[in-house]
Amino acid sequence: MEKNKKIILGIIIAIIAIVGVIAVIGIISEDKTPHVSMGGKTYYVGDKLVYQDLDNKSMLEADVIAIEGKYLWSRIPENNKTVYWDTEKEQGWTINNTNT
Incomplete structure (x- = not known):
């Protein structure tokens, strides 16, 4: 009986x-x-994001600069615009035009 208890415990x-x-x-x-x-x-931060600008129907390439939860921020190098993305809705909005 004692041996069985040791086996079960093991x-x-x-x-x-x-x-x-x-x-x-x-x-x-x-x-x-x-x-x-x-x-x-x-x-991921640092990746390239390619999307179509709905205003002028052109394809744009942007750098992913930040990710927080379901939100993503990207910057377009050509015009330095920052785009804020809601990844669940798959929609982006230009939030500023910086000089840096």
Whole structure:
């Protein structure tokens, strides 16, 4: 009887250890880099974002400069305009025209 209790206790400890190792691996391998998905693509700060300007129907390329939650900010190098994106609605708005 005592031997059976030790075997059962050993199995329980082994299961707890395996679950713990799996949890630690999951935490370590989790991608903590801010990123967001929009239009079927995943963007990170520093990526290029290509989109169509609805005002003049031209294609623009912008640099992703910030990501916070579901929002993304990009800057168009040619005219230094910053665009604020709601990635759930897949819509962007020009929020300023900076001189920097």
